[in-house]
Amino acid sequence: NKRVEITSQNHGFCVKKEELPKSALITHINLNDQTLEGIFVPDLKAMSVQYHPENAPGPHDSIYLFDSFLNLLEEKIENLYP
Numbered sequence: 001n002k003r004v005e006i007t008s009q010n011h012g013f014c015v016k017k018e019e020l021p022k023s024a025l026i027t028h029i030n031l032n033d034q035t036l037e038g039i040f041v042p043d044l045k046a047m048s049v050q051y052h053p054e055n056a057p058g059p060h061d062s063i064y065l066f067d068s069f070l071n072l073l074e075e076k077i078e079n080l081y082p
Contacts, residue, residue: 005061009051045072
């Protein structure tokens with residue numbers, strides 16, 4: 001999607017796009033320096049962002065990430081205990 005989020009971040013490193021597994025989906029890119037800020041790996045049911053989704057400025061911009069994470073957990077639990 002074409003959403004812009006205002007986030008708080010402080011990191012001196014980033015994941016290299018070319019080092020990701022083939023199945024990884026890039027979900028977030030930093031508009032300032034084009035660094036990778038978020039990924040989702042469907043076959044591992046793993047997601048990650050390289051910023052603070054719970055922090056200001058824009059404290060609600062990334063709230064959907066917590067819902068996505070909880071959905072992944074619920075799906076995993078349902079598969080473990082059908």
